Amino acid sequence: MKDNNCGYCVGGEPLAKFGIKICDLTVSQLILFKEQSHKGRCIVAYKDHVSEIVDISDEERNAFFADVNRAAKAIHKAFNPDKVNYGAYGDTGCHLHMHLCPKYKDEFEWGGVFEMNPQKVFLTDEEYAEMIEKIKANL
Numbered sequence: 001m002k003d004n005n006c007g008y009c010v011g012g013e014p015l016a017k018f019g020i021k022i023c024d025l026t027v028s029q030l031i032l033f034k035e036q037s038h039k040g041r042c043i044v045a046y047k048d049h050v051s052e053i054v055d056i057s058d059e060e061r062n063a064f065f066a067d068v069n070r071a072a073k074a075i076h077k078a079f080n081p082d083k084v085n086y087g088a089y090g091d092t093g094c095h096l097h098m099h100l101c102p103k104y105k106d107e108f109e110w111g112g113v114f115e116m117n118p119q120k121v122f123l124t125d126e127e128y129a130e131m132i133e134k135i136k137a138n139l
């Protein structure tokens with residue numbers, strides 16, 4: 001179940017447009033979202049190209065949410081946000097994934113809905129690498 005045009009399925013350039021793979025989790029991959037208006041923002045993408053949460057078994061879904069939980073814990077430990085927001089959209093992408101968006105009191109979009117891609121904050125390769133190390137150290 002792979003789609004050759006899907007960044008979550010093929011990695012490479014399609015993924016590099018918006019993210020950097022951090023590592024594999026049990027049934028998913030953890031990806032750093034390049035747009036970092038919200039420090040530590042990540043994506044947990046399911047291992048297969050399935051559109052809906054209802055398309056996988058209870059066991060697979062439980063494992064997926066365990067991965068989301070593990071990633072969220074690492075984000076909390078690494079960046080100490082005041083809240084993590086969760087978003088699962090994919091109207092056009094059709095590959096089950098969840099955005100983990102750390103929010104910080106009195107900072108960008110606090111108290112509101114996070115924008116999908118504000119295109120404001122991008123880091124250097126070194127800064128991305130540091131962030132990835134920090135997340136990995138807390139997984």
Ligand SMILES: [Zn+2]
Pocket residue numbers: 002003006007008009010048049050094095
């Ligand atoms: Zn896919």
